[in-house]
Amino acid sequence: MGSAKWIACVSLVCLLGVLSRGAAAENDFGDFSLSRSEWSSEYMSLDSGHFLDRKLLQVQPSSQTQLLAVRGDRRDPLDNFRKYRGGYDVTNKHYWASVVYTGIYGFAIGVAWLLLGALITLGACFKLCCCRRPKVAERRSRAYYWIPRILAFLLSLFAIGVIITMFVRNSQLHDRAFKVRDSIAASANDATSTVRNVSNTLSNVDTTVSKYNIEGLNSSTLSSTVRNLNQQADSIDNTVDNNVNTINKLINGIEITLIVLLSIALFLVVMGLLSALMGWRTIYFLIILLGWLIAALTWILFGIFFAANNVTSDTCQAFSEYLATPSNTTLDELLPCVDLATAASASNVVRQGVNNIVAQAERSLTQIEQTSAALGRPVTLPTVCDPIGPAPAFEYNSNCPNGTVTLGGLPGVVAPFVCAAEPVTQACLGAGQFVSRTNDTQIRDLSSAGQSLVTIIPTVTRLTNCSIVYNTFEDIVNNQCPPTKRALRNIWIPLLLLSIALTLLSLDWIFANHRNKKERYASGRDPEAYNNVPK
Template identity: 30%
Template sequence: MGEGYNSASGGRFLSETENRSESVLSERTRRIDPLDGLRKYEGGYNITDKHYWSSTIFTGRSGYVIAALWLIGGIIFVGTLLTSKIFFAKKNAKYTDFDYFLERYEILTVILCILLTVFVIVASAVTIRGTVQFHSRAKAVKEIIGSTALEATATIYNITGAIEMMQNTSKLYNYSSQAWDHLNSTVEVLNSEAVEIQEKAEKNMRLVSKGINTLEAVTILTDTLNLAAVLLLLVGWPLRLKKTCSMCIAFCWILTSLLWMYFGLYYFFDKFAGDTCLALDEYQLNPQNSTLGSIIPCSEKLNGNVILHDVGAGIHDIINQVNSNIYTIKSEYAVKQLDYICNPFSGPPEYQYRPENCPSGAATIGDIPLILKRLTCSDFGGGANCAGADLSSAIDYDKVQSYTSSIQNVLDIFPGTQRLVSCELVKAGFAEIVGGQCAPLRRGARTAWAALAALSAVMALLLALALAAAAGGARRPGDDRLSVRHLTSSTNSEISEAEFAEMHAKKVRIRVEP
C-alpha cells in the first residue's frame, strides 16, 4: 500500500517537474521575432528553427542599434565638420560658452579624461576576463558534446560489428534463428545512423570551434586596439599632436561601434546559454520531446525495442540450444564437470536483459571453451585420463570457440547498447554540462556583456569630450580679444580699443609676475 503510494507520488512529482520545466522554457523563449513581423515567437526551444534563432539573436538589438547609430552619428559629424570648413570657414572663429568653459577649466578637463581612461583600462581588463571565461566554458561544452557523440558512434559500431560477427558465425555453421531475420535491416539503420552522427558531430564541432575562436579573437583584438588608441590619444593631447589625436579619435569611434555590437552579441549568447541549459535539464526528464536530439540522436532512429528485443531473443534461443546440447552430451558421456550455461535473458515475449539472474561464478556462454579444454583429450595428449571422457570425436573445439566468442562479444557490449538506446549515454553527457559548465558559462557571458556595455558608454563620453576639446582648440581659445569680448558680451556693454589695451596689459603683467 505504502509502496504504491510512493510510486504514484514519485510519478506525479516527475510529471509536475516536467510540465513546470516546459512551461518555464516556453515562456522564456517567447520573444520578438523580426522574421515574423515582430510578432512573438511561440515555438519553444528549437535549434532547428530559424525563427528561434532570429528571435534569440534579436535580444541583443540594443547593442546593434546603438552601434549603428553611433557609426551613423560619426559619419554625420565628419560630414558636418568638412562642410563647415569648406563653406563656413569665416565663422569658425566664433567663441562659444563651451570654449570658454574648456579654457577656464582645462585642468579639470584633463583630470576627467584621465579618470575616464582609467575606467576604460579597468573595463577592458574585465571584458577580456569575461570573454576568456565564457569561451573556455563554451569550448568545454563543445568537447563534452563531441566526446559524447563519438562515444555514441563507437557504441553503435561495436553493436553492429558484434551482431554481424554473430550472424556470420551462425551462417557458417548452419545455425538459424528467427530473431536474426529482423537484424539485417536494424544493422543497416545503425550503420547509417553512426555515419550521420559522426558527420554531424564533426561538422557542428568544426563550426562551433571556428565561431568560438573567431569571436574570442576579434573581441580581444578590438578591446586591445581600443585601449592602445586611448592611451595614444591621452599622450598626444597635451603634446598638441593634432593629426595623431584626430586619427585616434576616428579609430576609437569605429572601435566603439564594434564594442556596442559585441555587447549585443554577448547579451544574445547569455540568453542562448540560459535556454540551452534549461533545455538540457529538460532533456533528462523527457528526451523524446526535446529538439536536442538533433545534436546527438539517441532514440529517434535508434529503435531500442527492435535492437534489444531481437538480439536478446537470438541469444536466448542460442543459450537454450547450447544447454539442450549439454544435456545430450551429459546423457551420452556422463560428464559431471560440464555445467549448464546461465541465461541472462528472460523468456518470451520480452527477452529482457537480466544479468542479475546469473550469480557470481555461474557459467556463461563465453566460458564454454575453457570448460571444454578441461574435457577434451586432445589438450592433454591422450593417455589413461582420457579413457572415460573422450569428447574429441563429438566436439569441434574451433567451431565452439568461434561461435561462443561471437556471442560473448554481443553480451559484453549489451550494457553499452542499453545505455545508448535508453538515452542514458547522452543524458550523462548533458548532465555533466548542466552540473559543471552552465553556471560559469552564463557568468562569463554576463561579465562580458556588462563590461562591454560599460566600456562602450565610457568610450562615448571620452570621445565626446575629446571632440569638444579638439573643436575648441581649433577656434584658438587663447585669443585674448575673443576671450575678453566673450566675457563682456554677457553684460551687453561696449569696450573701446583703449580699454581693451589696458585689460590686455594687466593680463600680460599678471602672467609675467612670479
C-alpha cells in the same frame, strides 16, 4: 546556422540496424535453433528510467513534440513583432530572430551613434566650408580648458581598466568554450566508438556462427545490422568533424575579433589621453573619428554577446527540462538519438541470439548427460545461465545464480567428454569421451558468439535508451552551463561598460580638442588679444 552549431556545440547520433532473416547451414550436432514469439519494442528492457519516457513519446507525431525553454517575453521581428512562444529550437528562424532581437538596445545605440557621428561630421564640414568667420579671443578660466582634460584622464583610466579586464575575460571565455567543445566531442567519440564496438562484435559473431542455423543470428540478419551500424558510425564521424571545425572557427573568430577590437580601443584611449594633455590637435581628429567608430562597434558587439548569453541560458534551460522529462523534443535536431524502432530491432538481434544460444547449450548438455548415462557413466552437469529474463520484459541480468555456468564457461564443462581422435574411437567411448572434435568446435564457436553478445548487451542498452545523449546533457547542465554563463556575463557586462566609456570619451575628446585651440579671433578685434588668453 554556424551559431546554432556552436550553441549548441554539437552533434551526437547513436545507431543500430534493421532486422532481416536468411538461411544458414545445416547443424550436424543438433538443432541449435529455438522458436520464440516476435519481440516487439514494447517489450524492450527498461534498464534506465528515462528510456520509458523516451519510448512512449518518441512515437508521437511531430506536432506532439515537446517544447522546451518556452518564453513569452520576446518579440519576433519576422512575425510583426508578435511574442514568440515556439520554445528552444535551433532550426527555427523565428527562434533566432526573437533571441537576436534581445540585443536590440546594443544594435540600436550602435547604429544611432554612427548616424549621429555622420551628422556631426557633415555639420562640421558644412560649417568649415560655408560659414567660416574669425573668432574673437575670449578670456577663459583655466578650468574651462582643464575640465575636459581631467574628464578624459578619468574616463581613459576607467576604459583602460575595463579593456585589461576584458583581455583576461576573453581568454577565460576562450578556454571555457573549448572545454564545452571537448565535452561534446568526447561524447560524440564515445557514441562513435560504441557503435563501432557493437558493429565489430556482430561482424565477428556473423563470421563465427554463419554456418549454424541460429534464429535471429543468420548471416542475412547480422550483415544487415552491421551495415546499418557502420553507416551510423560514418554519419557520426562526419557530423562531429563538421561541427568541431565550425566550433573551432567560431571560437577562434570571437577571440581574434575581441583581441583586435580591444587592442585598437586601448591604442585610441591612450593616444586620445595624450592628445588631450599635449594639445595634439591634428592627430586628434583621426582619433575622434576612429574612437567614434569603435564606440559604435562595441555597442553592436554588446548586443551580440547579450543575445548569445540568452541563447546559452535557453540551451541550459532546455537541457535541464529534458533531463527532468526525456522525450521527443526539439533537441533531437541538436543531439539526436537513434530511431527507437531501429534501436529496438538491433537490440532484439542481440537478446534473441543470446536466448537461443542458451537454449541450444542447454539441449547440448542434456544430450551429454543422456549419452553418458547410456554408457554407464551417469553425470549431472550445471545448467546454463540465461542473462535474458522472461517475457514480457526480457530484462538483462548480469548476475548468474549459483550452480550455473556462463556461456563463456561452456567449453570447460564439455571438455572432459571430448575425444581427441576424429572420428570418435572405441577407446574414447570406453573412457566416456563421446563428443567429437567437430561438435566441440561448434560448441566453442557458439559459446564464444554467445558470450560476445552478452558482453555488448549493456552497450546496446546505452544506445537504445539514449543514455549517451542523456549523460552528455547532464554533464553540460551540471558542469558546463554555470561557468559558461558566467564567462559570457563577464564579457557582455564589461562590453557595456566599455561602450559607455568610449561614448563619453568620444564626446569629451571633441570638447577637449576644441578647447585646445590657441587662436580665437573675431571680426574687428585685435589678433594679438589671444595672448591674454590662458594657454
